[in-house]
Amino acid sequence: MLSSTLLTNHDHWDGPGPWWPLIPLFWFAFIVVAFVLLGRFGRRRWHRGSYSGEARLAERFAAGEIDETEYRTRLAVLRENGK
Template sequence: MLTTLAATSVAAHASPWGAGFGWAFILIPIFWFLVIGLIVFLIVRNRRRYWAHGGPDGSYGPPWMRAGASAESTLAERFAKGDIDETEYRARLEVLRANRPNA
């Protein structure tokens, strides 16, 4: 048995490509690139699915495009808190509504 193992080892190291399975080392980085790519793909897919079916507050879309975070609602909150007065609120609201992309 030991002689068979020794003969197999010598035959493996006598290949024209160098020692044994030296060519297989190129497969290791390829494997890890595939694993990392799969992880990134799954994260992106789950985020899109999460956004498509609503977030924790039930709104749809990515966090920066949800209906609750519009510029008009932010301006209304600032007016309600007293950060800005009525004339400034109306002036800013008029600017916002004049610059709408669908207007």
């Protein structure tokens, strides 16, 4: 009888404990790290894409589709506009 009374009256819940602020801090850190990583890799992809115009232009020049004057003119425009 005594053991059943102890089990029903005490549910062993003493609150969340002193570690509860760690869970929101963990999620905050996770979100910050995710944004930093996505931003860093996104910028790398964007920079890689910015050189693709120059690469395509060089391929057209190498294939003989455009002459040297047109190549230099278009390359200057690409570099001027940052594309």
